Amino acid sequence: MNDNIVITDLARRFGRFKAVAGVDLEVGAGVFGLLGPNGAGKTSLLRMMATVIRPSSGRLRLLGRDPGSYGPRKEIRRRLGYLPQNFGHYPSFTVAEFVEYFALLKEMPPQRIPAAVASAIERVGLGDRARKKLRTLSGGMLRRAGIAQAIVNDPELVLLDEPTAGLDPEQRVAFRALLRELGQRATVVVSTHLVEDVGAACTEVALMDGGKIVFRGTPGELTAGAEGAGAAGDAPLERGYSAVLAQARATAAAAARS
Amino acid sequence: MTGGDRMVGSHEDVREQPPGPGDVDLGRVWLRIAADVWRREPGWLERLAGRLLRSPGLARALLTTPSLLLPWLIASVVVFGAGAGAAAGTGQPLVALLAPVVAGAGIAYAYGPGTDPAWELSCSMAVSDRMVLLVRALAVFALNAALGLAASAATGAAVAVTFSWLVPMTAVCALALAAATVAGSANVGVAAGLAAWLITVLSGEVVAGRFTVVVTESSLVLPYLGFAAVCGAIAWYATRIPRGTA
Numbered sequence: 336m337n338d339n340i341v342i343t344d345l346a347r348r349f350g351r352f353k354a355v356a357g358v359d360l361e362v363g364a365g366v367f368g369l370l371g372p373n374g375a376g377k378t379s380l381l382r383m384m385a386t387v388i389r390p391s392s393g394r395l396r397l398l399g400r401d402p403g404s405y406g407p408r409k410e411i412r413r414r415l416g417y418l419p420q421n422f423g424h425y426p427s428f429t430v431a432e433f434v435e436y437f438a439l440l441k442e443m444p445p446q447r448i449p450a451a452v453a454s455a456i457e458r459v460g461l462g463d464r465a466r467k468k469l470r471t472l473s474g475g476m477l478r479r480a481g482i483a484q485a486i487v488n489d490p491e492l493v494l495l496d497e498p499t500a501g502l503d504p505e506q507r508v509a510f511r512a513l514l515r516e517l518g519q520r521a522t523v524v525v526s527t528h529l530v531e532d533v534g535a536a537c538t539e540v541a542l543m544d545g546g547k548i549v550f551r552g553t554p555g556e557l558t559a560g561a562e563g564a565g566a567a568g569d570a571p572l573e574r575g576y577s578a579v580l581a582q583a584r585a586t587a588a589a590a591a592r593s
Numbered sequence: 594m595t596g597g598d599r600m601v602g603s604h605e606d607v608r609e610q611p612p613g614p615g616d617v618d619l620g621r622v623w624l625r626i627a628a629d630v631w632r633r634e635p636g637w638l639e640r641l642a643g644r645l646l647r648s649p650g651l652a653r654a655l656l657t658t659p660s661l662l663l664p665w666l667i668a669s670v671v672v673f674g675a676g677a678g679a680a681a682g683t684g685q686p687l688v689a690l691l692a693p694v695v696a697g698a699g700i701a702y703a704y705g706p707g708t709d710p711a712w713e714l715s716c717s718m719a720v721s722d723r724m725v726l727l728v729r730a731l732a733v734f735a736l737n738a739a740l741g742l743a744a745s746a747a748t749g750a751a752v753a754v755t756f757s758w759l760v761p762m763t764a765v766c767a768l769a770l771a772a773a774t775v776a777g778s779a780n781v782g783v784a785a786g787l788a789a790w791l792i793t794v795l796s797g798e799v800v801a802g803r804f805t806v807v808v809t810e811s812s813l814v815l816p817y818l819g820f821a822a823v824c825g826a827i828a829w830y831a832t833r834i835p836r837g838t839a
Binding site: 382385386387409412413415417419421422423424425427428431432435436437439440441442445449450452453454456457462465466484 | 623624625627628629631632633648649650653654657660661662709710711712713714715716717718719720721725
C-alpha cells in the first residue's frame with residue numbers, strides 16, 4: 336500500500352464539542368485539498384495529522400507508521416512539513432535563521448542545512464529578504480517564510496493550513512505552481528476555504544462539514560455536483576461546493592429527523 | 594525583481610532548464626553562493642552544547658532562549674519569585690520542595706502555548722518539545738544565576754537567592770538535562786532533577802536537625818498527600834496508553 340495517510344474512524348473532542356466526528360481517509364502522493372466552511376473540523380484533522388494533538392478515538396497511520404509511539408512519531412516528524420493556521424514566528428530572527436532553526440529541530444544533518452535553507456528560501460521567492468528580520472516582513476512574506484520552513488527538509492508529507500492567507504493574487508498563482516511541484520514527490524494536504532486554490536492545484540479533494548467528510552472526489556467531480564442544483568457561486572467549482580454542501584446538510588437533517 | 598512579487602521565481606525557472614554543453618547552471622551556482630552567504634556559523638558555546646547534548650537543534654534552542662524576550666521576562670519573574678519564597682527561610686521545607694515545581698510551571702507557560710508564538714510549530718518537530726523545555730529551563734536558570742552572581746558582588750541582598758536557589762537549581766537543571774540526554778527521555782531527566790533537589794533540601798534539614806520534624810509534623814501530612822497525588826496523576830498521564838493510535 337502506498338497511501339501515506341491512512342485514517343480510520345478518527346474523532347477528536349474538545350470537551351463536549353466533537354470537532355472531528357469519525358473520519359475515514361486514505362491519501363497517497365499528490366496534492367489533496369481539504370475544503371469546508373469555518374468550524375468544519377479541517378484544522379483539527381490537520382493538527383492530528385501533524386502529530387500536534389492526539390485523536391480522541393480512531394486510528395491514524397502516517398507514512399506507514401503509528402504516530403502514537405515515540406520512535407515512529409519522531410520518524411514521521413523528520414519527514415513532515417507543517418504550516419499551522421496560526422503561524423507564529425520569532426520577530427528577532429532573520430528569515431534564514433528562522434528556517435535554519437526549524438531545520439535543526441527537524442534533525443536534518445547539519446552539513447545539509449545551509450543548502451537546504453537557501454533552496455527553501457529561494458523556492459518561496461524570499462531570496463532578497465533572507466537576512467531581514469521577520470519583524471520587518473509583510474503578512475504575505477511571513478506566510479512564505481512559514482512555507483519555507485515547512486519544505487526545508489524536503490518532506491514526504493506536507494500539511495498546509497490556509498497557506499494562501501495573506502498572499503496577493505500573483506503570489507497565490509506562484510504558490511499553486513509550488514504545490515504542484517511538491518505533489519510530484521510528496522503527499523501534500525492543503526486545508527483551505529478558497530475553492531479556487533483547490534481547483535488550480537489539487538488532484539483530489541474532500542469536503543468537510545460538521546466534523547465529517549461529506550464528499551470526496553476530483554475537483555471536476557465537485558464541479559459536476561452543481562449540475563441542475565442551481566447553487567450559488569461565481570465560479571463552477573464554487574457552485575459545486577455550495578451544491579454538495581447543501582445536499583450533505585439536507586441529508587444530515589433528514590437523518591436526524593427520522 | 595523583488596522577492597515580494599515572485600514565488601518559485603526566476604531561480605526555479607533557471608534550475609528547471611538543464612544546461613547545454615558549456616553552459617553554466619546559474620540556478621545551482623546561485624544556490625551554492627546563497628548557502629555560503631546565508632550560512633550562520635555556530636559559536637564555540639553552541640558547538641560545545643551540540644556535542645554534549647548530541648543534538649545541534651537542542652543546542653540552538655538553548656542559545657536562542659534569552660533572545661525570545663517576552664517568554665524570557667515572564668520565566669525570569671516566576672523563577673525569582675519562587676526563589677525568593679524558597680530563600681526566605683520560612684522553616685517549612687515544603688516551600689523549598691515546591692519552589693522548583695512553581696518555577697518549572699512558569700517556564701513551561703512562558704515557553705509553551707502561553708506566549709511562545711511558534712509553539713504549535715515546535716510541537717510538530719522531531720526534537721521533543723519536552724527536551725526543548727528542559728534546555729530552556731537550564732538557560733533561564735544559568736543566565737539568571739550569572740546575573741545573580743554579578744549582583745551578589747555588588748550587593749549582599751542578592752546573595753541568599755543566588756546561592757540558595759539560582760546556583761543549585763542551575764546544577765539541578767544541568768543534571769536533569771544530562772540524565773535526559775543519556776536516557777533519551779525528558780521524563781527521566783525531570784525525575785532525576787526532582788530527586789536531586791529533594792535530596793538537597795532534605796539534606797539541609799538533616800544538617801539543621803529538623804528532619805524528624807519534617808517527617809512527624811502532623812500539619813504537613815495533608816500537603817504531602819496532595820503532593821503524592823499530583824505525582825501519581827503525572828505518572829498516570831505520562832504512561833497512559835494513548836487512544837486513537839494503531
